[in-house]
Amino acid sequence: MKNKTSPKKRSRRLFFSLILGIFLGLLILIPALFLLWERTYQNRAYPGVKIAKFDFGGKTKEEIESFWERQSLPFEKIKITFVFEDKVATLSGSQLRLGYDVKLSTIQAISFGRSGNLLSDLYQKWQALRFGVGFSPVLKFDDQVLDEFLANLSQEIDIPAQDALFNFSAGRVTAFRLSFPGRALNKDEAKKLFNHYLLLAIEKGELDLFITLPVYEVLPKVTTEGANNLGIKELIGRGSSNFVGSIQNRIHNISLAAKTLNGLLVTPNEEFSFNNALGDVSAKTGYKPAYVIKERRTVLDDGGGVCQVSTTLFRAALNAGLPIIERRAHAYRVGYYEQGLPGVGFDATVYPPSPDLKFKNDTGSHILIQSFVDYQGSSLTFELYGTSDSRKVEIGKPVVKNQVPPPPDLYIDDPTMPKGEVKQIDWSAWGADVTLTRNVTRNGETLTSEVYNSHYQPWQAVFLRGTRE
Numbered sequence: 001m002k003n004k005t006s007p008k009k010r011s012r013r014l015f016f017s018l019i020l021g022i023f024l025g026l027l028i029l030i031p032a033l034f035l036l037w038e039r040t041y042q043n044r045a046y047p048g049v050k051i052a053k054f055d056f057g058g059k060t061k062e063e064i065e066s067f068w069e070r071q072s073l074p075f076e077k078i079k080i081t082f083v084f085e086d087k088v089a090t091l092s093g094s095q096l097r098l099g100y101d102v103k104l105s106t107i108q109a110i111s112f113g114r115s116g117n118l119l120s121d122l123y124q125k126w127q128a129l130r131f132g133v134g135f136s137p138v139l140k141f142d143d144q145v146l147d148e149f150l151a152n153l154s155q156e157i158d159i160p161a162q163d164a165l166f167n168f169s170a171g172r173v174t175a176f177r178l179s180f181p182g183r184a185l186n187k188d189e190a191k192k193l194f195n196h197y198l199l200l201a202i203e204k205g206e207l208d209l210f211i212t213l214p215v216y217e218v219l220p221k222v223t224t225e226g227a228n229n230l231g232i233k234e235l236i237g238r239g240s241s242n243f244v245g246s247i248q249n250r251i252h253n254i255s256l257a258a259k260t261l262n263g264l265l266v267t268p269n270e271e272f273s274f275n276n277a278l279g280d281v282s283a284k285t286g287y288k289p290a291y292v293i294k295e296r297r298t299v300l301d302d303g304g305g306v307c308q309v310s311t312t313l314f315r316a317a318l319n320a321g322l323p324i325i326e327r328r329a330h331a332y333r334v335g336y337y338e339q340g341l342p343g344v345g346f347d348a349t350v351y352p353p354s355p356d357l358k359f360k361n362d363t364g365s366h367i368l369i370q371s372f373v374d375y376q377g378s379s380l381t382f383e384l385y386g387t388s389d390s391r392k393v394e395i396g397k398p399v400v401k402n403q404v405p406p407p408p409d410l411y412i413d414d415p416t417m418p419k420g421e422v423k424q425i426d427w428s429a430w431g432a433d434v435t436l437t438r439n440v441t442r443n444g445e446t447l448t449s450e451v452y453n454s455h456y457q458p459w460q461a462v463f464l465r466g467t468r469e
Contacts, residue, residue: 045109048128051135056109057128064106068137072099077207080194084157084185084213091149096141098198108135139198146191153213154185161220164227173263173368178234178385179227182218189214230265231365237320237384241312242339243305244378250290250305254380257281257309258371261382266367271325274310274350274357281306281352307349308380310357311337313369314348316382317359321393321440321447322367325358329454332429345398345434345454363389391447396437404431407460417466424463431458 041047045064047057056064078093093099112133113124127133161182167175193211201209224233243254257278266272281287281303290304307330314327330337330349337347348357361367365387372381406428417423436452 043110046113046125046128048130048132049109049112049135050132051105051109052137055132059109061106061110064109065102068100068102068105071137072102074207075099075202078198078201078209079207080198080209080211082153082190082211082213084153084215087153087156089149089153091146093141096145098139098141101138101140104138105135139202146194147187150185150187150190154187157183157185157213157215159183159218161218163220163222164224165222166224166227166232168228171265173265176232176263176368176370176385179220179222179224181220183215184218186214186216230368231363231387232368232385234385234388235383236363236367236386236388237316237318237322238381239312239315239317239319240379240381241308241315241337242379243308243336244339246305246336246378247290249288250308251375253287253290253303253305254308255373256286257303257306258373258380258382261309261313261369262371264369266361266369268361268364268366271358271360274313275352275354276356278306278309278350278352307334307347308336309371310350311347312380313382314357314359315346316384318346318395318438319393320367320384321391322384323360323362323448324450324452325360326356327358327452328355329434329456331457332459333432333456334429335427343398344400344432344456345436345452347454361386363387389442391440391442394439394441399435400432401435402431402433404458406430406458409461409463411463411465413467414464415467417464418468419466421466422463424461426460426462428461429456429459432456 041058043060045056045059049056051064051068054067056067059067075093075098078098080091080093080096082089082091113121113128115121115124124133159182162177162180164179165175165177166173190211190213193214197209197211201207243251246254260278264277279285287303287306314324317324327348329345330347333344334347338344349355350357363386368385370383370385372383373379374381409428411422414423434454434456436454438448438450438452440447440449
C-alpha cells in the first residue's frame with residue numbers, strides 16, 4: 001500500500017525549499033555584490049566621504065590631490081603684515097609655501113573604511129552611506145620660514161633690560177647707570193595669532209592679513225631704587241653746549257674739568273660752588289693754555305675753556321628748576337655759547353675765587369652730577385639725577401636790547417713778527433643787554449620767578465701786524 005504525502009506536508013516542504021534557495025542565493029549574491037562594490041571603489045573614496053563641503057565619493061587619489069592643489073593656488077597671493085609701533089614687516093603666502101595639506105586630505109578620504117578590521121570597516125561604510133562623514137582640510141606652511149622671520153623681527157624689536165649700576169667710593173659715584181625695562185617679542189604667541197587670524201582671513205576670503213605683534217616688558221633685575229638709598233633714580237635736568245672750532249688745548253681743558261665734576265654728589269640743602277668743586281685750575285693740575293677773557297682782553301691762560309663747562313652746568317641747573325645763587329655773564333658775547341639753542345644769555349663765567357657759579361639743592365634728595373663729552377660731535381652735556389618733585393620749569397625767550405656795534409678793528413705793530421704778517425688775537429662782538437626769565441612751579445604753585453640780566457660789552461677785534469724787516 002503506497003504512502004501518500006498530504007498536501008499540507010508538500011506545501012511545507014516547498015516553503016522550506018524556497019527559503020533554503022533564497023538563503024543560498026543570498027550567500028552567493030551578497031559576497032558577489034560586496035566584491036563588485038569593492039571593485040567599483042578600488043583606489044577611490046567611498047560614497048558619503050566629504051572634506052569640508054566637498055563630496056569626494058568615487059574620486060581617485062589623483063583627482064583628490066589635484067582638487068586640493070587647485071584650492072591652494074589663491075593662498076600664494078595672501079599678504080601677511082606684522083606691525084609693532086613704527087616697524088612693519090610682510091610675508092607672502094608664496095614665501096611661506098602656504099596651502100592645504102594635499103597628501104593628508106587625500107589619505108583621509110581614501111583610507112576611510114579601509115582600516116583592515118572587517119567589522120569596523122563595514123560599520124564605517126554604512127555610516128558614510130547613511131549619514132555621510134566629513135573631514136576638515138588642514139592648512140600647512142613652512143614653519144622654518146616663519147620662525148626665521150620672527151627671529152629677525154625680534155632682533156629689531158627686542159631691547160634687553162638694563163640693570164642699575166651705582167658704585168660709590170670716597171664721596172664720589174664712580175659708576176652710575178639708571179635701570180630701564182626692556183622688551184621682547186613673544187614669538188610663540190605671535191605664531192598662535194598668525195594661525196588664528198589666517199584661518200579667519202581664509203574663511204572670509206580675504207587676501208590681506210594684519211597682525212599686531214605681541215611684545216612684553218622685560219623688567220631689570222636691579223632697579224635704580226634698589227641700587228641706592230640716596231633718592232637718585234631719575235633725570236631731573238640736562239644742559240648742553242657746542243665747542244665746534246675749539247683748539248685742541250681748549251678741548252683738553254673742557255674734558256678735564258667735566259671729568260673732575262663727573263660723579264659728584266650734591267647733598268640735600270647743599271649750596272654747590274663750581275669753583276670749590278673744580279679746585280685749582282693751573283698747569284699743576286693738568287690744564288693747558290687756551291684763550292680766556294682777562295683784564296678786558298682775550299688772552300692765552302691755563303684753563304681756557306673751563307667757562308664752557310660752567311655754562312653747560314648752569315644750563316642743567318636752570319632746566320632742573322634749582323635755585324641759582326650766583327651767576328655772572330661773560331664780559332662779551334662768546335660765539336661758542338650761542339651755537340644752536342638756547343642762544344644768548346645762557347652763559348656763566350667763572351674765575352676762581354670769583355666770579356663763581358652756585359646753585360642750591362632744594363629737592364630733598366641727593367643730586368648726582370654726570371658729564372659727557374662728545375668729541376666727534378664737539379658737544380658737552382651735563383645731566384643731573386635725583387628725585388623729581390613734579391616741579392615744572394618755563395624759560396622765556398631771551399630779550400635782547402641796547403645792541404651796540406663793536407669798535408673798529410685795532411692793529412698793533414709787533415716788531416717780533418715779520419713784516420706783512422698779521423695775526424688776530426681778539427675777536428669782535430656786538431654789545432647788548434639781555435633779559436632772561438624763568439618760572440618754576442609745582443602743582444600750580446609758583447616756587448620761584450626769576451630774571452637773569454646779562455650785560456655784554458661791545459668787543460674790538462685786535463690784530464698784530466709784523467714790522468720786522
